[in-house]
Amino acid sequence: MTATETPYINLLDPQFYVDPWAAYRWLRENDPVHWDPIHKLWGISRYEDIVEVEKNWQDFTSEDGSRPATDQRDDTSMINRDDPEHQQQRMLVARQFTPRAVKQIEGKIRSIVNELIDEVAAKGSCEAIESLASPLPAILIGDKLGFPRELWPKLREWSEVTMHESGQNPADGSTAPFSELSMSAIMEFSGATIELINARRASPQDDLISIWATTEVDGRLWTDAEIISECLLLLDGGAETTRTVIGAVIRELALRPDQRAILIDDPSILGQTAVEEFIRWVTPILNMRRTATKDLEFRGKNIKKGDQLLLMYASANRDESVFDDPDSFDVNRSHNHHVAFGFGTHFCLGSSLARIEIRVMFEELLRRIP
Template sequence: MTGATTATAAERRVNVLDPEFYVDPWDSYRWLRDEAPVFWDPAQKLWVVSRFQDVLAVEKDGARYSSFYGSRPHIDLREDQSMINMDDPDHQAQRNVVARRFTPRAVRSHEQHVRGLVSEILDAVTPLGECEAIESIASRLPAIVIGDLLGYPREMWERVRYWSEQIMLLSGKTSPDGPPHVTHPGLIPVIKDFIRTTAQIIEARRAEPRDDLISLWVTTPEWDTKRVLDETILVLDGGAETTRTVIGTMIRDLALYPEQRRLLRERPELLAHSAVEEFIRWVSPVLNMRRTATEDHELHGQHIREGDEILLLYPAANRDPRAFTDPDVLDVSRTSARHLAFGFGTHVCLGAHLARLEIRVMFEELLRRMPDWELVDPDEPAILPATFARAYDRIRIRFTPS
């Protein structure tokens, strides 16, 4: 259905539910954008959309491209009550319950708290001269921040981090002997532990609400425990793991592109003005999201049928030369980084402003306190194969102790 008579090497590699596809997908992304912008994946029987303007068009048209049937391929999530699997007006009504906690003004009020957390994290690391950056730096801040906002006790932050890491990783993996849409068996005990622990907090907040998100949800009429659990796991994953991925990847890539790090040290104002958006565009931590066609229609000459699944490839869109000048170049001074890493339209990431704050403050402090970090092994293979979120398993760095 691609119109090609002989499959290229890049085309043969396109299997968007194979975790190995996302380890080094850049040639395939380029082929998709140039040769098959609306591609029928014969292995997975769904459409793949890769160009910036096409992904944007799908995100804008919630009537034609529904989220109701689920955000993940081949899984019917109509029983899931989180807002990511809803269409408007139900989606917007549910989002509005906590939206005021994530406005730019509300997020700005957290800056002093976030900077204090970053200082604590770096206080433990800077005397060492070497560390594993994912474990020691990148994953700690977002897990603590989102755990606090949700209402988990601070002493549980490592458990919160474990849940988010495992759910995001294993949601994008499958049983070694099963088809791509079958849940990885390792996910089951993680979900059980999350449900058991969080249900206890939900009941405690019903009895005595506090100033946290779980309290807002449990005091909302008609919200039962399942709905609160579904929404909690969505915010937990979106708030912790994607920010971890951007921070960790940019610790690695600023060591690989020292001229960009040097520019940030010389012009630290770039972090607030352009660099954070470029980091997010460059990393694009969420690999894809599903929509379902609600009617027959044409897209780039391909006939999309009602009920067809469409997978939006955000990293491919964010490297589209039709939308960005030199998209495969990391440029912290880029002023046109209107990326799609947070989605667009009604389903744009609720925590986008919070993620920007955490990333900015983290790199302001890293560049001030340990500016000479370098990779212990630049060739260390550390990409985690997954089909939902791109992440590194480990990034070992060394630096001058302080």
Template sequence: MSDQLRIETPALPSPASPSPGAPELVPPTALPPWIDLAAPAFWRLPAEQRSAAFGHLRALPAPVYFVERPAGPLRRERGFHALVRHADVLAASRNAQVFRSAPGVTTPEPARWVRLLFGDSMVNLDDPRHAQLRRIVGRSFTPRLIARVEEDIRATAARIVDRVIAERPADFVPAVAAQLPFQVICAMMGIPEEQRALILRQIDQASEHTGVHRPLRERIRFPAQGLRALARMQRLVALLGRERRRHPTEDLISALVGADLDGRGLTGRELGAFFSLLLVAGVETTRNALAHGLHLLSAHPEQRALLLADPERRLDGAVDEILRHATPIIQFRRTLAADHQLGGAQLSRGDRVLLCYAAANRDESVFPEPDAFDITRDPNPQLAFGGGGPHFCLGAHLARQEMKALYRELFSRLPDIRSTAAPEIAPSTFDHRVRSLPFTFTPPATG
């Protein structure tokens, strides 16, 4: 981290007491200047500083409004209300009639021409269209497909550990964490083996700069790199979809294009948008959770000992606590479709809110000692997959199965596997992305 970003955390002032009468928004001027969730520099601060900032924001009487772009002669002001309490994120997530996903849940919002060209991702859609697509996808996950996927997860985890033992890689992220979700999703979708290396490169390019502030010179030097990668992925899946319509197999692409719900299956563009979402979101989030998990269990040997002493009893709790503590997706956005009161504030139609899962998962009113890593935490209502409602993560069960299968395989065969340094984190406003994680282990005895 550069010297310019080593911001000293001043003592946080005591939050003001709520005033009687109608709820009011808390002005950002009441905060120390370094607490600015709209500033890229905030997301480059050490995790401890950001956690302290979230704690201060949770204690305020109402959500704070942050300005991302001031008003100008030819443009309107753009900003968001930061929802950082567990209860507020939960309430907004479950009220999809008021808190809408369109026109986009990420920042910047997808341009209209991008949506027309590539199709709308399900995360950016609202009902009834979202519900229709989700039903098509949901019906495609038949019990037979799910059973085959679960078997493939276990077999893929075993093959990855075999390769780790044979090749002794130094970086856990590309060798282990990225491989499991990618290979499982490709097998589930029916992607041929010979095309997977190319697709993995496209995923990395499509997601590399999501939520990362880049200098102008980089944006000029690498114009639309992510969009070009997205186009290549969607072209490939469109060709596969066309082939599966003519010659269906037992993979997910065949099920999606051949689904008979409301008179149709997924169109080629809808299939491409879903494929991109599944690959980028499914691979990125699980990859990051797996990497954070290894480091957390390495940095907390007492928790690791608990897990290894009784893995079948502790594995579910360990996965939940890793997801809570790491929170792979930091935030999503919503746009209000109507005036609404939430968390001590009167919000207006057209306002944008930030659902800050990273802050909600450290809410001290829900999680005692929220900064502690405790795999025995019970209950653990973590929001790593969202706060419920129609946009609860479709891949939540798959991600949990992958994490449990890989940790079970790793710790049973390489019980001393551990990270040797802190993970290298990308300074993203969107996801808790791990670029690399050095690790080591003692190979099992042979003979």
């Protein structure tokens, strides 16, 4: 791909994301605000431009939905709201996800991780996603939401189905928001959540569903549908992102013995720089969407009211103007201000929990199975 060629880039084709790095580079260098004529949306590929859009929610709203080519205007979960409503919803539960709050459960996280490793050691081998990467975040999010332990395996199953069976937009531009399997999982999840909502309204506990079930906002209680939306957001966001990073990094460290050796020799690097590099390198949420609230010019392009903008976080995290040697996996990388967790008011609520899960997982894995 040369600078004089204008490649065909289908931003919603799953095949594009199999190996997008050369295309991302071309976009950053030649067409950083790129019009995708198939899906009629703008692809934003440079770090500074994504940050600018994220900061300016007045011109680039989340209210029409955070996922591309879908209509999410009826979904009132916090990810699809602008301030001040977004902050009002977020602050209800934010204290559960502060660095201090998640530090207090580090012992529990380490215990769960070691139980998972014990099971792997007893078997002698494992499928890393199935045995290590998937269970940990599902257990922790399930616990925070308030689901009983016996439902944690189902939460993991529901999360995996709703994330992977939601109907990717195919190359022809048509949309299929939910598969039959995904709808079935959502219905099962909703039924279990409603049971828990009713129980918590009668007898609140120290969990997130109790907060939503008993707190009034603007003079009324949250509806079941609103609580289900928030629960599904946290389940999918919390479980899928951490699962993806852990699984991908297990593979990367197997392929890069030099980087693995650095961490074995000095595990403190995990908490200093390595976890941030893991997250930058993987960028588990590849993109998010914003929608223009008015006609405007952005980086020399005429954006129309209602146009969708796809914020390509994975491209931003390889931006040469921000990161030295961005295509290198370096566990000692410093000044790693990636946007894998977004930026601004919608910065990932569970980022501190994700970081500690990833750190503890690799501290124990590299200690016990070096």
